[in-house]
């Protein structure tokens with residue numbers, strides 16, 4: 009009998025310490041974000057953010073110069089208002105400046121910090137802390153992989169760590185590409201902490217090699233795309249919730265009320281982007297991820313074919329992936345069906361995400377099937 | 385989203401074909417038109433192929449799939465056993481569940497009904513859509529509507545350039561941007577993003593390929609099982625397989641002919657940590673030839689994720705265990721049995737149980753014809769003592785192998801002619817041998833023998849071999865399903881990442897001199913992208929049609945009529961069809977959803 013390849017206990021231990029440290033730093037980032045939200049409510053909510061004001065003046069300056077080409081495109085808004093988009097090209101320099109002004113009803117809020125400088129500082133600290141935590145987190149995952157010389161996602165614990173990493177990473181990539189998504193910081197950090205918390209407490213398993221059914225290149229492909237899809241569905245879920253909240257808030261404002269839904273403070277909602285922005289965001293993410301999720305399921309089927317001789321057996325995990333897939337297809341259909349747009353489609357998106365969550369935790373914990381052979 | 389009343393208001397109908405929809409999605413119909421059975425049938429068909437019903441059916445499909453994941457299913461691995469166990473536990477509801485086909489959800493009448501309806505709906509939807517789309521491809525992009533400033537996305541400026549020059553320049557620029565453009569009647573009509581529709585149609589069509597692959601597999605596949613001890617081989621025929629499940633087009637006579645022999649088996653297990661004993665590697669070394677030509681014998685290995693393909697079948701490794709080799713001698717010292725007997729694993733540490741049936745024992749100590757049977761355990765790693773635990777193995781590897789046996793004498797029942805389970809002893813006509821009033825029992829290490837009580841002879845545990853069990857599976861249709869799946873993904877990418885849009889440009893001479901340039905864009909949803917694209921085009925176009933000086937580049941025309949400030953001039957769905965035209969409803973989301981997620 010041969011011995012299985014060994015596990016490096018020091019690396020495994022280092023991995024655990026790094027993950028714990030990352031959790032501590034994420035917690036600090038969470039506090040910083042909370043401070044940002046708290047201080048931000050004190051500053052008056054500006055109608056237009058500073059950045060926008062800045063680029064407006066730039067445009068004006070550019071337009072004032074000779075030989076500038078300038079076009080204003082008028083866009084009819086959903087509620088009947090209009091929005092304009094102005095593009096200015098300075099002849100000879102080739103540079104263009106784009107400014108968009110929006111109709112009042114579609115105003116995006118200025119962000120968590122409002123116009124308060126202290127809150128803004130807290131927000132910046134929170135982002136720096138998140139970056140640090142992500143580095144520790146990534147180190148932990150790499151160390152885990154090194155300790156067993158394989159891809160570090162062979163069981164639910166490892167899967168959850170990688171999933172949380174994908175979530176935080178996606179958020180920081182968006183920030184780095186200058187998208188205004190700092191308002192996502194608090195929900196993302198909370199979601200990451202929850203995932204890591206569950207992973208380190210109830211799902212933890214020691215660093216080990218894999219059972220032979222998991223020895224396959226499809227493991228790396230199937231599981232890593234599943235992790236990515238999970239992170240993205242999570243983000244779309246947050247955006248959908250915020251869409252529903254902000255949409256109710258906007259309706260309440262129209263009805264003359266001054267508080268947000270469920271007695272929440274209006275100041276929070278006012279600082280957030282417009283409902284239509286959230287709606288667009290959640291649709292974009294879901295639409296982007298749906299083909300990848302389709303691919304994940306197919307990769308899983310190919311792997312199952314290689315391992316068990318049948319690509320589809322209606323094993324509980326397979327069944328729930330299918331249910332999730334159909335639920336998201338429902339959502340995409342709903343957006344193209346009269347009478348199902350807007351809030352109803354959003355409820356479908358929530359239901360689809362609930363299916364995803366059940367597939368992720370529920371099936372492993374409550375149902376036994378072929379996917380539950382690795383620790384938990 | 386805040387003000388939906390505009391939806392119902394009557395916009396001054398912008399003329400003609402510009403309103404043509406950017407999607408071939410089916411149209412909502414209100415109620416049966418015309419009387420009589422034909423009218424009703426047509427109405428029902430329309431309903432079935434509508435987006436609303438497709439949505440409901442999809443939703444039902446996901447709901448209907450749920451029970452199968454919570455209740456054991458016949459078709460799952462070891463389904464039969466699990467279903468029986470479940471039924472035993474839930475005596476009262478089990479018959480009702482059986483009636484409702486809840487143990488067979490995915491081939492039940494109701495589940496099938498849902499997906500068949502869905503696919504009928506899909507066929508009824510996709511065929512007309514494909515025709516319609518072919519029509520769109522064969523005709524030119526729809527001519528510009530009369531008033532471009534009524535379009536949801538537009539730009540206007542005045543220039544000194546000649547209208548024809550401007551139109552020609554616009555035509556050239558749009559072509560350069562990859563639009564299909566047509567210049568006629570003093571305006572340019574252009575369209576781009578046909579691949580979106582192609583992708584959407586391809587996606588839905590490839591769902592049929594997927595379904596076809598599934599159906600073909602369920603009609604023409606078969607699986608058999610075969611357990612082999614190292615050194616054994618078999619020919620793939622119905623008589624030599626342990627079991628076989630065929631289908632309509634792959635039955636007992638259709639088995640792919642080949643020969644397969646298990647040379648040896650290697651396994652490795654985790655030796656420390658909290659997953660101690662977990663399997664790390666299984667490899668079966670085999671020899672085989674396809675057909676009946678023995679000279680083509682080849683060597684290969686089969687591992688858990690690496691089946692071996694022989695002819696039209698794939699051979700999968702699905703289990704392994706130990707087969708103790710025993711020799712039984714009768715009272716006279718004649719060898720009456722010798723061979724390896726596979727024992728079946730009962731737990732993760734390969735505590736295995738099995739039986740040895742000696743049907744040709746001859747005459748017993750009492751002079752009558754008798755048979756003997758042995759039942760027992762094989763423990764690859766035996767504990768020092770069984771106290772408190774019984775005979776259990778501590779580890780799946782063969783670190784401390786032991787064979788534990790009980791002995792029976794009498795009638796095995798093998799002469800009745802009925803097929804018998806080779807892994808069980810029918811003890812009805814057997815008596816257990818005893819020693820000192822206790823059931824006779826022995827713990828043997830390899831090489832050890834056991835002298836049976838009452839002069840029944842002896843048993844020797846010679847050693848052990850490994851065995852492996854295989855699934856021999858013939859499944860056609862995989863290639864069809866896989867092709868369908870790949871096309872579906874490609875289609876989805878086209879459908880979700882590409883945006884179909886139209887741009888119109890019209891330059892007209894103004895009565896007071898000069899030229900007014902109007903640009904308008906229409907996308908399936910009001911996205912920022914179409915506005916940006918229009919702006920870029922306009923900037924480029926200003927090389928040929930510079931904005932007049934006095935306006936200082938200002939673009940908003942003075943006549944308020946052109947700008948829909950009153951919020952009623954433009955239907956919110958970005959589709960300027962008259963709202964009483966039901967087509968307007970199905971064509972685009974109300975919320976400005978950007979379909980173009982490419983960047």
Ligand code: HEM
Pocket residue numbers: 336337340341343344407408409410432433434435438442502503505506507509510584588591876879880
């Ligand atoms: C068999 C189950 C079906 C599945 C899994 C499915 C899935 C999808 C998905 C994922 C999309 C989104 C892609 C996109 O937005 O372009 C879509 C779009 C679409 N589906 Fe289906 N579909 C199914 C059946 C049907 C049926 C029965 C119909 C016809 C009634 C239909 C008509 C459409 C149309 C018209 C669109 C495009 C919507 C738009 O223009 O945005 N589908 N489908």
